[in-house]
Amino acid sequence: MTSTSETEFDPSVGEVIRAQVGEYLEGTHDGRGLRIGIVCARFNGGITTRLLGAAIMALTEAGVDRSDISLAWVPGAFEIPLAAQAFATGPKAVGAVITLGAVIRGDTGHYEVVAGECARGVQAVQLRTGVPIVFGVLTTNTIDQALERSLPDETNKGRESALTALEMVSVLGQGSLAR
Secondary structure, eight states, rough: OOOTTTTTTHHHEEEHHTTTTTOOOOOOOTTTTTOOOEEETTTTHHHHHHHHHHHHHHHHHHTTTGGGGEEEEEEGGGGGGHHHHHHHHSSSSEEEEEEEEEHHHHHSSSHHHHHHHHHHHHHHHHHHHHEEEEEEEEEESSSHHHHHHOOTTTTTTHHHHHHHHHHHHHTTTTTEEEE
C-alpha cells in the first residue's frame, strides 16, 4: 500500500479548514436508496472476483439494497469504459459506477496500452456524463502485488472503490455541487 500515517488525510485539519470557508462539502458512505452499477473484467478473474466480493460487501454494509446493485461482466479491462458508459447513460439510472479489473505488467507493451486506455476511457465517461465512475482497476507490476491489493480486508481496492463511489455521490449532491 502507498498510504502511510504521514500521507493520510488528518480529519482534524478538515475541522480547521471548515472554519475558514463559507461552504464545506464532504461526502459520506451512506448508500441507502442508491443504485450502483459495477463493471467487472473476467480477465485475471482470480483477482477481480476478490475485488468484486469486497465491493459488494462494502455497498451492502453501507445500506445499498442488493436489488439496487447491477453487475456487468466484460472480457477485460479494455472493455470496461463502454459498459460503464452504458450504465451511466442507460434507462435505469445509477448514482455511480464502480469499475473493477486487474492489468498486470508482462513482457510486452500490452500493459501500457490496456491500462492507459482503460483509465482514459473511464475518465472520459465520468466527465462526459457527470456520473461518478470509480477506477477500481489494479495496475500492478506483479501478480503478488495484485493479490496484496485484493486481500479480504479493509485494504481491498474493491472495497475502497465502493466507498469512493458512495462518497462521490454524496458530495456531488450537496451545496454548490448539487445537480
